[in-house]
Amino acid sequence: MKVLVIGGGGREHAICWKLSQSRSVDKIYCCPGNAGIAQIAECINVNQNDFKALLDFVKYEWIDLTIVGPEDPLSRGIVDLFEREGRKILGPTKAAARLESSKVFCKDLLRSHGIPSAEYKVFTSYLHAEEHVRLKGTPIVIKADGLAAGKGVFVASTVEEAYDALRIIMKEKAFGAAGERVIVEECLQGEEASYMAFTDGRTIVPMVSSQDHKRIFDGDKGLNTGGMGAYSPAPVITPEIEKIVMEKILEPTLKALRSEGIVYKGILYAGLMIHEGRPSVLEYNCRLGDPETQPVLSRLKTDFMEIAMAIAEERLSDIRIEWKPDPAVCVVVSSEGYPGKYRKGDVITGIEEADKLDSVQVFHSGTAFSDNKIVTAGGRVLGVTATGPDIASARAGAYNAIQRIYFEGMHFRKDIADRALKSRVLS
Ligand SMILES: Nc1ncnc2c1ncn2[C@@H]1O[C@H](COP(=O)(O)OP(=O)(O)O)[C@@H](O)[C@H]1O
Ligand SMILES: [Mg+2]
Structure with missing residues (x-):
């Protein structure tokens, strides 16, 4: 089968990497992709915002399934168009994606169905x-x-x-x-975690839990970023909390959407705050998280293409989804200046060497080719990911791999997954 992946970050590299291991995938296209994705997929030069052009490409190349990485095309209705034209696509419709694209819609839905979330009021x-x-x-x-x-x-x-x-x-x-419209919301205390699930609108299958690191500097200091690293599993999500999340949050959310005539298909990502054993929803995202996807998909045993097709064909209950027990840690390497104005075009060395290490996978975010060399092309540049028998060895594996990599002005946090190590010691 042929697949088209939309997007060009670390998340999409992890998706393409997982697809490249699938028995049923013969060819992967990615729009726009990056220098890492180009090694396993054909990067295509179609305007990502031109859904008509993407649809024409899918028809012309006989592509069996399109997978959408970022929220923007989803919120603008790419799924609606593809489905109208009878093309298989992984992601929610525009109406369903409002769960992410309108925080007011999300909060109102949660409140009216008694799903735990912070108190709030909306203002214009x-x-x-x-x-x-x-x-x-x-x-x-x-x-x-x-x-x-x-x-x-x-x-x-x-x-x-x-x-x-x-x-x-x-x-x-x-x-x-x-x-x-603006939401003024009660400030919740507790620890944050990400909980992503696959759903075809009826069946919902959780992924392994994860936690990301939003701030640019160690100790959660400095400005917010797209995410500077992530690990999986997140010890804060105990089996008891997992059960509450499924029964009191995710399943009721799908039901609430259905009661409004919306069938949610794709990835449902709950941003949670956990306080004294009680989870509340901070927000929903309608797609995989970046960088959480890098460690989470690193732990997926089941063929990703099989899962994606089962969702698109609404038969997710037919398949079994399995995970590797080994934890995974992803450390993001960013360009000097990020998340402000950042350097670009610096030559990156050592990626291949790092990638060759056991249980290490270097996912590219903002990279490009220039004169046959890989150069920086974005704020977040690489997501160096390692798995290991426990979180400490996965973390050591990722930091050891980073030692091989160099580019002018490179920055990364030195404390990714420290919290998981601490809570392991405490528990
Ligand atoms: N009610 C809240 N109480 C405490 N912190 C919050 C609350 N809502 C959001 N935050 C913090 O702000 C961050 C961003 O909020 P979120 O709703 O996830 O929006 P987005 O990811 O779209 O920027 C969260 O990850 C969390 O750290
Ligand atoms: Mg968020």
């Missing part, structure tokens, strides 16, 4: 929002309604910070229409 008027912040006090969370590339949420510890956030979203309109 700056003055009313400000008044509510004054009434509630701090800490408090301010969120733009729509997609804001991970920049639309502000956790304010002072009233001034909260007013600033409201001003940026509502007056300066930093996120355009995505900030027309």
Whole structure:
């Protein structure tokens, strides 16, 4: 079979890598891909936002399945178009993707169906929002309604910070229409974890848990990023919590969507806050996480193509999904300056050497070819991923592999998975 993967980051490299191991996959195309993906897939030069052109390509090349990596094409209805044209595609429709593309839609759905999540109020008027912040006090969370590339949420510890956030979203309109509505939300305490699941709308099969590291510097300091590393499993998600997440959160969410006439197919990703054994939903994403996908798919035993086809054909209950017990750790290597303005075009050495190490996989994010050399081409450049018999050895494997890699200005956190090690010692 032939597959088209949409996207060009570390997540999509992990997807292509997993597909390349499938018995039933003969050919992988990726749009736009990157220098790592180009070694296992044919990268195509079609405008990622031109769904018609992508559809024409799929028809012309007789592609059996399209897999969508990022949220943007999903929220703009790529699945609706492909399904109308009778083409198999992995991902939710535009209506279902609103779970991620509108935080107000998500919060309203959760509240009206009694699914645990923070208290909140929605505002369109700056003055009313400000008044509510004054009434509630701090800490408090301010969120733009729509997609804001991970920049639309502000956790304010002072009233001034909260007013600033409201001003940026509502007056300066930093996120355009995505900030027309604002959520003022109760600040939850606890530990965060990511919980992703496969679903065909009826059956829901969880993946192994994971945890990512959002801030640029060690000790969770500095600016928020797309994610600087992740590990799986997340010890904070115990079997008891897993059961609560499935029964009180994921299954009721699918049911709630169905009651509104929406069948959710694809990947459902719950961002959770866990406090004293109780999980609440911080947000939903409608696709795989980046970088969580890199360690999570590294642990997948079952053929990914088989799972993807079963979802697209709504027969997920027919297959068994198995995972390797070995934990995995992914450390992201970023360009100097990221998440601000960053360097580009630096030659990267040592990738092959690192990749050759046992149980190590180097996933590319922002890389490109220049004069037959691999160069940096994005803020996040590589996701160096290793598996091992326990989290400590997986972590050591990833950091050992990074030692072989070099480019001017490279940066990575030195404390990825430290928390998992600590909680292991405590428990
Ligand atoms: N109610 C909340 N209480 C405490 N922290 C929160 C809350 N909502 C969001 N956060 C923090 O802000 C981050 C981003 O929020 P999230 O809702 O995941 O939005 P997005 O990923 O779209 O930026 C979360 O990972 C979490 O650290
Ligand atoms: Mg989030």
